[in-house]
Amino acid sequence: MTSYAGQQFIGGARSATGQPLLHSLDARTGEALPGAFYQASPAEVDAAATAAARAYPGFRALAPERRAAFLETIAAELDVLGEDFIALVCRETALPAARIQGERARTSGQLRLFAEVLRRGDFLGARIDRAQPQRTPLPRLDIRQCRLGLGPVAVFGASNFPLAFSTAGGDTAAALAAGCPVVFKAHSGHMATAQAVAAAIVRAAERCKMPAGVFNMIFGAGVGEALVKHPAIQAVGFTGSLKGGRALCDMAAARAQPIPVFAEMSSINPVIVLPGALAQRGEAIAGELAASVVLGCGQFCTNPGLVLGVRSAQFSAFVEQLQARIADQPAQTMLNAGTLRSYAHGVAQLKAHAGIRHLAGAEQAAEQASPQLFQADAQLLLNAEPLLQEEVFGPTTVVVELTDRAELLAALHALGGQLTATLLGEPDDLAEAGDLVALLEHKAGRLLINGYPTGVEVSDAMVHGGPYPATSDSRGTSVGSLAIERFLRPVCYQNFPQALLPEALHDGNPLGLLRLVDGQPSRDPIR
Amino acid sequence: MTSYAGQQFIGGARSATGQPLLHSLDARTGEALPGAFYQASPAEVDAAATAAARAYPGFRALAPERRAAFLETIAAELDVLGEDFIALVCRETALPAARIQGERARTSGQLRLFAEVLRRGDFLGARIDRAQPQRTPLPRLDIRQCRLGLGPVAVFGASNFPLAFSTAGGDTAAALAAGCPVVFKAHSGHMATAQAVAAAIVRAAERCKMPAGVFNMIFGAGVGEALVKHPAIQAVGFTGSLKGGRALCDMAAARAQPIPVFAEMSSINPVIVLPGALAQRGEAIAGELAASVVLGCGQFCTNPGLVLGVRSAQFSAFVEQLQARIADQPAQTMLNAGTLRSYAHGVAQLKAHAGIRHLAGAEQAAEQASPQLFQADAQLLLNAEPLLQEEVFGPTTVVVELTDRAELLAALHALGGQLTATLLGEPDDLAEAGDLVALLEHKAGRLLINGYPTGVEVSDAMVHGGPYPATSDSRGTSVGSLAIERFLRPVCYQNFPQALLPEALHDGNPLGLLRLVDGQPSRDPIR
Structure with a gap:
């Protein structure tokens, strides 16, 4: 640390004319770290x-x-x-x-x-x-x-x-x-x-x-x-x-x-568990899903906050297995005291709602976040109850059992925009999932099959975005x-001499770009 | 005309439940055309x-x-x-x-x-x-x-x-x-x-x-x-x-x-007349520019509403020529009475401003729009005077003479966003126009050299857009x-079976698309 510690970074230099002094905290102990930061004036x-x-x-x-x-x-x-x-x-x-x-x-x-x-x-x-x-x-x-x-x-x-x-x-x-x-x-x-x-x-x-x-x-x-x-x-x-x-x-x-x-x-990242998958590997899914819910203390934008399935004996068994898995998960330290307070508040709201049952999770401690599992009445989703539409940031998820496929589709239709939506299914489930995919395409920026949303690949094809309120503009990632x-705009040059054109548009194609020339992609120079 | 005349078009049918009845007017006479239209309820x-x-x-x-x-x-x-x-x-x-x-x-x-x-x-x-x-x-x-x-x-x-x-x-x-x-x-x-x-x-x-x-x-x-x-x-x-x-x-x-x-x-579409062009062909430019100003009664989004040049004997001569040309232009009928009222109001505001001189144009008649030419003090542009930044929709333009190149750049810098910006120059002018182009790229969606902005080509490379207030989002055209x-959003499919993917993403590339595959453009099927 130099004497500039805690100062603003402005134009390649450092500056500290503002007040008050701010302190960063140790996330575990709440103690102030050494040094201070100046509020920008x-x-x-x-x-x-x-x-x-x-x-x-x-x-x-x-x-x-x-x-x-x-x-x-x-x-x-x-x-x-x-x-x-x-x-x-x-x-x-x-x-x-x-x-x-x-x-x-x-x-x-x-x-x-x-x-x-x-x-x-x-x-x-x-x-x-x-x-x-x-x-x-x-x-x-x-x-x-x-x-x-x-x-x-x-x-x-x-x-x-x-x-x-x-x-x-x-x-x-x-x-x-x-x-x-x-x-x-x-x-x-x-x-x-x-x-x-x-x-x-x-x-x-x-x-x-x-x-x-x-x-x-x-x-x-x-x-x-x-x-x-x-x-x-x-x-x-x-x-x-x-x-x-x-x-x-x-x-x-x-x-x-x-x-x-x-x-x-804000995204609650629905996960839909289809009947074939429940029959084949319900218990494995319960374990994997619990791991995804508590990963990084549930502090991912793509944390699965809603689990949906159609009523069946297998779905009931799956919910019980998930309940056991979540109950097994230890409490974890959150990013900071504010995050923990928000989590505790969100959990308390879910607990207090008449249409929501608490299935698993230790009493919320003062210092760490305990993973929680809830089950909500389908009607709450169908009525777009705000409590179920809002992300509770932390290791918790809500299960909803739907009467049948039609109710599942209606529940998904009532959801707001999401970063992700996930289908867990066997080949037979997926053969019939066209309607679900068509609906989910309009609800989320990324659709997953047989995976968990918490991993986000950084690549050309990734979309970490989605309709409001997942993001403010679904056209971006x-x-x-x-x-x-997101940060580019097009500019058009009409009748320009070469010397005044950006290099990308020079006749000779010095950047070797694939350009759209008279409607055809081409790397050729312009003759 | 069927009996559905004047009704809304809704879902492939016609509907008329609303009030009042609206009438379309003959733009020349102001008389109501036969038939009526229903206000949508x-x-x-x-x-x-x-x-x-x-x-x-x-x-x-x-x-x-x-x-x-x-x-x-x-x-x-x-x-x-x-x-x-x-x-x-x-x-x-x-x-x-x-x-x-x-x-x-x-x-x-x-x-x-x-x-x-x-x-x-x-x-x-x-x-x-x-x-x-x-x-x-x-x-x-x-x-x-x-x-x-x-x-x-x-x-x-x-x-x-x-x-x-x-x-x-x-x-x-x-x-x-x-x-x-x-x-x-x-x-x-x-x-x-x-x-x-x-x-x-x-x-x-x-x-x-x-x-x-x-x-x-x-x-x-x-x-x-x-x-x-x-x-x-x-x-x-x-x-x-x-x-x-x-x-x-x-x-x-x-x-x-x-x-x-x-x-x-809203765009005033600045046209910058450079010294070499003034010397070589000032009179021709005056004629061409006057034609562009009055084309379609000046009712184009890309109508040139501002003409800029650096003080010189040639520029003064050019302004006189432009004055003569505009004075020669006949009055024309506008799109409707409201448009004519707006035009008359805009012209009156320009006439009333102490820093703006009226150079040419007949007294505004009650029924047609008379082309007008004004000259404004450079200081108004430099101070971003709102009256000069706002489009006066119709056949009028404002000339501004700048002291020198630095003042020209400062005046352009003070302008709001534009649909177009135009440079008129000879090769010697253009050899030195790099600074102008670099500035104008941030002011307009389309830059033209030695042309007039009123023609807008419909093609792949066209941009009819630009920074605010030319448009609300400079990223579109x-x-x-x-x-x-503007009307598309990306969706990402993770671990999807072929049958559930959109056709564009099928392994076999049935649409024959050029796709970005592992970071390389390719029309090959995925193996």
Whole structure:
């Protein structure tokens, strides 16, 4: 730690003019960690957004290869952070070291995936309609199109992924890849982690001679509002609660210039257990499902919060097995005291509801989260009871038994948007699952068969998104290479001389792109 | 005309339960045309949105070829509408017959372009990440992605393009291509035209055995609000005023489930005349520019409303030439009395401003729009004076003389978002125009060199969009094949058996798509 500890990262420098001093807490003991963080002042929020705006013209004009090298250098800087870094993250989040090591690998892997995307160049969306001087009644002029970063992006990281959905996480990687400088709002739950990662990004920016201000980070409660309302900010990435995400959306929509917000918010991730699967492997599913529910103390956006099946002796047996499995699961420490309070509140609400029965789980302790299992009346789902539609963040899930297939479809129809929806079935079940898939396609961004939603692959085909309230805009994903598209806009060049065109659109195709030329994909130069 | 004249189009049938009766007017005489239109009742708005929602599952599940054939059939139905149809459109809009014939050809051409897009299949965005069972530490499952229509789309047509940006116009074509049923709000300025086109669409839907409700249309003042707030509607397309578009955006953002709005609103389309061009061909430019300003009575979204140049003897001469040319232009009839009132109001505001001089143009008559030329102090632009940032819809333009290049750049920097920005220059001018292009890329969706913005090509590379307030979302275009992307969202399929996957993602690649397979574009089947 240098004397800059706890200061904002603004335009390649550090700054601390604000009050009050903030402290990061040990997630297990609640004790303040050594050192303190300065709340960003309004002037610092402005300075951070302004630094990003200043960096933008130079940064977005860099060849994709330069940005790819920058992302790889960030990845390398993260990979060499030592055991003390891992220990620090564990201390701030109560997550185990193996998980943090895995998450770090995922985070650097994600940065490298975007470097590949930059080299592949398909994100540029290059299109060329050649001139047709002989066309009647009017000649066609040469028209070309490619995509450009929107401008500075504000990113709000998640409590539950201190690395992969945070400072150098997916939103930051996607924005930087798109050519958009970032202002990151450090999460209060892991400010020391954020500081170490931000310092790694800034080191990489210096090594790669990026414009100062390509990455900025501010600390503080409530500073996000000024950031989202700052005229320099052109888009927002957010991972967190429905309440928090919706508040940002509302602010962004009310700006003089409204801007897009990509908020990943609330999902209960229904899992549907089909009759053949129950008959064949009900007990195994109960064990696997219980493991998915309690994985990482249930603190995943894709945690399975709702389990659906049609009434049968096998389903009843399965519920009993799940009950036994959940009862067996130990309590775990949550990310922080606020998360535990929310969990306890959510569990208490479920317990207090007349239509919901508590099936398993120890009394909620003061310090750790006990896994819980509930069963709710089908009617609650069919009536879209809000309590069943809202995510209870933590190791709990709700089973619902439906009378028949028609009621199952009706219950799914009544659900809000989800990040994931899962079918567990044998081949005979799946042969008849067309109606379920057709319905679930409109409810979720990712459909799984015979798996559990808690693992999210970082790849080209992944969608970590979905209809509201899972996200604020179902057209985006916050995991996988498609995430870059959220931060790009198309620009069209009509009758341009070569020298003024972006490289992606030069006749000679110097970037070797697959371009849409007169409606046909082609890597050929334009003659 | 049948006895259904003036009724809503709902779910393949007609309906008239609402009041009052509305009349379409002859744009030249202001007289009511024969026949009347029923204001849609709240129940009819609901019925139209519900019909679209019912049509959606069947419509979106159709093979792209089926939707392509539907679009082509609409095009054919439009093409065979007779001279009485052309005469009707002319009567409602005061636009000349040749223009309407051209616009009809553009409208059917646009529908056919989307049919091509459907057959090309790139809109599906198919991506396949094959399973890697041997990967360590964890195996990768098979993950596939493609895109799906968002759901029912509400479309609001424009006054100024009764065909190409209206009932069967670009937004409708893009939404239908994406697999989204449409509820179209007929523009009050051309309800009879809308009815004839809607009837053509419904005939095509019947011929192609599309689900009833794939296209619906409602008449009436103020019915748009209920439409945008209807839970079945999943996206909005709009072309019109900033005030109207922003109101829809605000309504959509305030919904329980916010939905995207693609509003094309206000643009003054700056034209920058560079010194070499002034020296070489200032007089020719004055003539061409005057023609572009008065084309179609200035009633184009891309009408050049601002002409910028750096102070010089040549620029002064050019302004005098432009003055003479504008003074020569005859008055023209506008689309309707409301448009003329708005134009007269806008002209009066410019005339009344102390920093703006009136250079040419006859006194505004009661019945027709007289072309006008103004010159404004540079300081007004530099201070982002709202009067200069707002579109005056009609045949007028404002010249601004800047002291030097730096002031030109500062003035452009102060401009809001635009649909287009144009540079007029000789090779020597353009050799030094890199800074202008870099700035204009962030101000407009389409940049032109040595052309005039009033012609908008319908093609793959076109962008008719741009930063706010030109549109509500700079990531979209409302002209050209990219327009389909606004109405699509990605869905991911993990570990799916072939039979449950969409055809686009089948191993055998039955649609012959270029897919992103393990990060490489490929038309090969998956082995």
